[in-house]
Amino acid sequence: QVQLVESGGGLVQPGGSLRLSCAASGSIFSIYAMGWYRQAPGKQRESVASITNVGSTNYADSVKGRFTISRDNAKNTLYLQMNSLKPEDTAIYYCNTAPTVRLTYNWGQGTQVTVSS
Numbered sequence: 605q606v607q608l609v610e611s612g613g614g615l616v617q618p619g620g621s622l623r624l625s626c627a628a629s630g631s632i633f634s635i636y637a638m639g640w641y642r643q644a645p646g647k648q649r650e651s652v653a654s655i656t657n658v659g660s661t662n663y664a665d666s667v668k669g670r671f672t673i674s675r676d677n678a679k680n681t682l683y684l685q686m687n688s689l690k691p692e693d694t695a696i697y698y699c700n701t702a703p704t705v706r707l708t709y710n711w712g713q714g715t716q717v718t719v720s721s
Contacts, residue, residue: 613715
């Protein structure tokens, strides 16, 4: 069973940057498209960005131009570079397979991102 461990969150001022990481156990990480998701208080989990196993990316309109998703298949790690952060980006961020993939791994604990002055 693949385990996902997210890290890199924190408290940042508006306009700041953070880089999230998602470490996946298991050698099959490189097979699937992967994605970042977020869930704000009182809201449903939403897809933020996804990347195929060969590096094609897709972003939610709300983060396009500010966030960059990437992956290192050799390290079984997924990344999310977040720039120009806004208060509305405040949420718990999770990684998992991309929305287009039928298989969903067990959700990890996520990493809290708080954007506030």
